[in-house]
Amino acid sequence: MNGNGISLTEAEWQVMEQLWRLEAATGREVTERMEQEIGWSRSTTLTMLRRLEAKGAVTSDSADGVKRFSPALRREDAALRETEDLLSRVYHGSVSLLVSSLTKKQTLSRAEIEGLYAILKEAEVTEDG
Numbered sequence: 001m002n003g004n005g006i007s008l009t010e011a012e013w014q015v016m017e018q019l020w021r022l023e024a025a026t027g028r029e030v031t032e033r034m035e036q037e038i039g040w041s042r043s044t045t046l047t048m049l050r051r052l053e054a055k056g057a058v059t060s061d062s063a064d065g066v067k068r069f070s071p072a073l074r075r076e077d078a079a080l081r082e083t084e085d086l087l088s089r090v091y092h093g094s095v096s097l098l099v100s101s102l103t104k105k106q107t108l109s110r111a112e113i114e115g116l117y118a119i120l121k122e123a124e125v126t127e128d129g
Helices: 010-022 027-038 042-055 075-091 095-105 110-128
Strands: 058-063 066-071
Touching: 010 027, 010 042, 010 066, 010 075, 027 042, 027 066, 042 058, 075 095
Parallel strands: none
Antiparallel strands: 058 066
16 A cells, blocks of 8 residues: 555554554554553554554454454655645645755754755756656
């Protein structure tokens, strides 16, 4: 699944992060992790898992009466969706405005700057054909 139509809330991201780390987990395993890490109750976590399943971000299967949840959405696809949404909503589609905004508030390391140059050079080659 490419996840183009799936948008995640902040709370859903937290549950998905667990599933991406674990690859597959029972409701109990996710519940325990969410309780330990952010203090969520069992019912909150299970509600989020059901919501994610209804959205198509998570699949489940049952074996021996135990339900296991797996991500149906790759983290990379979810991140791309969020990035595209941010770019469109906040920066009106302008990548340069986004990068300018980020670099004004945060000092970039030499490696990050070189990485950005490499990305731009690759984009230039791709555009030139």
